[in-house]
Amino acid sequence: MTREQLIRGEGRFIADLPDADCRWVAFVRSPHAHARVLSVLPPEDAPDVMLVTGRDLAGNIQPLRVQAPGLNVYDWHLMHPERALFVGDPVAAVVADNPYEAEDLADAVRVEYEPLPAVTSLEAAAGNETTIHPDLSDNVLFKFALNEGATTEMFASADLVVERTFRYPRQTAVPLECRGVLARYDPREQRFTVWTSTQVPHYLRNGLSQILGVPEDDIRVIRPDVGGAFGLKAQLFPEEVVLPWLARETGSALKWVEDRRENLLASVHAHEGTLTLGAAFDGDGSLRAVRARAEGDAGAHSVFPFGAGLDPFTTVINLFGAYRHEVSEVDATGYATNKAPAASYRGVGQVLAVFAVEQLLDIAAGELGLDPAEIRRRNLLRTDDFPHTTPTGNAFDTGNYQETLRMALERADYDGLRAEQKTAAANGKRLGVGVVAFNEVTGVTLYPGYDGARVRIAPDGTIQGFMSSASSGQGHAEVYGRLIAEELGVPRERVRIVEGDTDLCPPGSGTYASRTAVTMGNTLTLASQDLRRKLLKVAALMLKFEGELSDARVERELTIADGRICLAEDPATGVDFDEVVQAAYLQTLDFALPQEIVEAGLEVTRYEKLPQNVFSNTAIVAAVDVDTETGHFEIRRLVMVGDCGRILDRETVDGQAIGGAAMGIGCGTLEQLAYDGDGQLLTASLMDYLVPTAMEVPPIEVGHLETPSSVTRNAAKGMGESGTMGIPAVLANAVADALSAEVTELPLSEERIAGLAMGASSL
């Protein structure tokens, strides 16, 4: 849908899809964090209801074995035949004629549980008195270690060692549209069609194929309009398996739309973990070595496709990435607990990494008597450090981190803020200033990290681009359409973009980890350029070029402009664009395309994976006024300067920067999923899990620097998560600065700040 259609209310989200012939599914969910499911019986007054349990599924579908580096593999039953592993875990599903009846029936299904001891903390998981998965006696779902022992000497001889343990809360993305699935099975074609609110249609098809035991070609996944995703919709869910399976069994089209309670309870969570981070410095503040141990609370499962290492691995691999240092030693573990599975939410792993690194730098600056801006200037990578590879193996192509920081400090009038701080202090007020500088990993090349683009000019000259990516509101179509139109020299209106349909679009990774501009954009450019050259060659033949038609020659000698392909040096000599298209489809009477030179047709499909991840970078300055009595703080200034290489579309970049920053305000100050000791989720409504409203988000000032990437064809670097990963850190630094305290745990609730203020005033 275009933005204009969306603004008219004409979007077609999953709940909006025509469903006159659909029956409705509702799920029976465990009220226990860990329990044996002894029996599941239909409602007393509806003994004939269509009811499917984990046991029914067990003999018919395959468990999934999620595999990725560092993962301990086990059988993931999408609906477990014998046990419930977290509150909200689906144990059965019912089918009814409408959603109201389906929910009534689900409530009346009689399940007998035998509660088991629940693992609800990292400490309990590591203590492994209770085992969650029989195959994994130590509750470890993921384990990774790098450079063991490599920093011992440097830490022993350093002038200053700073080490703290940081805690990051459990959070979840809360896309405003919950999930939903509509599934049909065509018995004649023996094919499934699954409409689902997803970021990863092709991964999903692959997972479904493994679980349902049918070839991928027998499954068509279609992503309708998606009302936000932010990582939450980048995995395969049990409901996406149960509906197509049941559609085949019952012969009915089936629909399920998640409600918000289910979404908070039983979709996926993210971010929760602890990080013990140490840094060794020289006396002048130069960073020498880094050591870290991260433990992530992965919840009940290692979900497909990314698995339980997502947050802790991303945390440790990116620590101090923007800062010079010689060596690092890191260790990451993902533990199973009886909570909803952890997977992705914008800022994966790096929310914790940036928070810990930036607070640790401020603590070190305090020890060394340096200004926070100065310790960053001394350690941030310099332009002549690029290309650069970090001790954990991250390769950076280009960057101007020092300039990004300088711009942010200047725009925020950092020196002025420091002067105001002194004045405020003299009047008994606490004004705090925070500075952070970091980079963002984008275009992730793991799992397997490629994208596919097909660009086609139809015989009538209309153009379609088919992409493996899947927008969830980022406005891909606008940007893709423009990039293709520019490459082919045609008006934007001629180009139509199709995303999110596995029958039409080439396979590829989908949309996550800020990858679209760089990986999809790169592949799209390849396909468009190939198609352009083919057009030029057909035109060259029509213009009776003699000799070899190399790519370089046609690019040099021909141009496309104003609906014509003409000689670069003699624009009056040329052929109409549409005539060239017709010639390529062998539809011209006065010209016969020599097919031994150029094959007929105008369609190109290309796949590509970038040789390395691409890193954008950001610097943020925040000023906050803290009320030490109440713990409340107001954001006075928030200045964010980002460098995402060449900006493909300014409005989109600004939208991602500001929107990501708003989400960062949520992550840093409000968002926290709380479980009690029995594993009951205490925050299962939007009255308890708070996200920022327009009142909590101040005006955000955004600046840009453009240091082109040398890795991507379009010179862009991904962005879209930097606000979310940097804002919690900069607010923590600002509050810590205001209180002369250390902040090692988020979110910055009023309670926590008031506590810090009391501690600080007693010093």
Next chain:
Amino acid sequence: MSERVALSLQVNGAAVDRDVEPRLTLADFLRNALQLTGTHLGCEHGVCGACTVLVDGEAVRSCLLFAAQAQGRSITTIEGLAEGADLHPLQRALLERNGLQCGFCTPGVLMTAMEFLDNASGPTRDEIRKALSGTICRCTGYQGMVDAIAEIAGVDR
């Protein structure tokens, strides 16, 4: 649940007469019975504001109202905002100010802002933010929305 009640109301200027189940929410009535799917459901417990419609000009969460409670009322939904091909000026402003991304919260934001603009004279930007505080947007950071409403309200800064 076979008992049904007769319901007569105006929706986007047209008279509508239906028999409905007493427990049917206004949101589900609009979306399913009338196929007006522009009214979205984001939480179904009255917090997110995506389902906001105007009932006799007042912004109301249609997930918290039964259809039967709208008897005799006049409802305006997002589908009633544009006049054919012509967007409402507020819709146009929201487009131009980068005030939407995924578009899921947008109908609720627009209906909320319609009521606000009807009643506000010379609002400040803080008042605009306060008026929007009952509608959650996870994409935009609200800045474009505040700008668009300020533009229509004639607020300079």
